[in-house]
Amino acid sequence: MVAKGDTYLLIDCGFSAREIEKRLQKFDLIPSQLTAILVTHEHGDHINGVRVLAKKHQLPIWATAGTAGSLAEDVQDLVQTVQYHMPFTLGEQADEITVYPFPVPHDAREPSQFVFEDGEYRLGLLTDTGMITPVIEQALTACDALLLEANHDADMLAQSVYPDFLKQRVGGQYGHLNNKQAANLLEKIDTSQLQHLVIMHVSEKNNTASLAIDSCVEAIGCDQHFISIAAQNEGFDWRYLIRE
Numbered sequence: 001m002v003a004k005g006d007t008y009l010l011i012d013c014g015f016s017a018r019e020i021e022k023r024l025q026k027f028d029l030i031p032s033q034l035t036a037i038l039v040t041h042e043h044g045d046h047i048n049g050v051r052v053l054a055k056k057h058q059l060p061i062w063a064t065a066g067t068a069g070s071l072a073e074d075v076q077d078l079v080q081t082v083q084y085h086m087p088f089t090l091g092e093q094a095d096e097i098t099v100y101p102f103p104v105p106h107d108a109r110e111p112s113q114f115v116f117e118d119g120e121y122r123l124g125l126l127t128d129t130g131m132i133t134p135v136i137e138q139a140l141t142a143c144d145a146l147l148l149e150a151n152h153d154a155d156m157l158a159q160s161v162y163p164d165f166l167k168q169r170v171g172g173q174y175g176h177l178n179n180k181q182a183a184n185l186l187e188k189i190d191t192s193q194l195q196h197l198v199i200m201h202v203s204e205k206n207n208t209a210s211l212a213i214d215s216c217v218e219a220i221g222c223d224q225h226f227i228s229i230a231a232q233n234e235g236f237d238w239r240y241l242i243r244e
């Protein structure tokens with residue numbers, strides 16, 4: 001979730017609507033306070049709870065036409081169409097967040113990732129991409145915070161019990177970023193303003209937290225504790241962007 005003031009943007013909803021309601025409660029929030037649900041792509045781990053949550057609370061769903069085409073008929077009236085490189089602004093004045101959608105190579109219909117800006121800070125989100133493209137580098141440079149996929153360790157994936165087709169899917173150009181690819185991105189972009197780096201979409205079978213963290217530590221030369229992992233079960237607390 002990305003928030004500013006009373007603007008709350010939920011990005012994807014892979015959990016059931018009930019589970020998300022419970023998790024919102026921990027932050028003293030109710031679903032009707034959500035400004036919108038943004039959907040990156042139609043894979044189950046990103047949309048499972050979207051339909052019920054949006055329908056029950058009449059929340060707008062922002063998604064590309066390709067992604068929206070995979071959503072149920074009965075929520076199509078809630079869909080607002082996202083187009084790559086066409087920014088849109090959500091929330092009331094003073095709490096506005098502008099969203100910049102950009103394309104990623106992933107085996108979905110029209111996957112999009114996002115950069116969020118409030119006029120002062122830039123927060124970048126990148127998950128579910130098989131490789132890094134110039135468009136991705138350009139979008140994510142000079143962010144104040146980054147949520148970045150480091151899905152697997154290439155060696156662990158190669159040796160894992162996954163069947164070959166799945167190894168090829170996950171490790172392929174339309175699959176998921178491995179630790180090294182995530183680190184390479186960090187080396188290429190401007191990370192000098194980075195206040196937070198949260199690693200996400202970490203495979204439970206083909207990666208470990210320390211391998212993922214280590215490769216990013218090496219890439220940006222930061223302290224280990226600077227980087228955190230977004231774990232599915234625990235989630236994580238608010239991170240704040242501040243100017244010193």
Ligand SMILES: [Zn+2]
Nearest residue numbers: 043045046128
């Ligand atoms: Zn995913």
Ligand SMILES: [Zn+2]
Nearest residue numbers: 041043106128
């Ligand atoms: Zn995916």
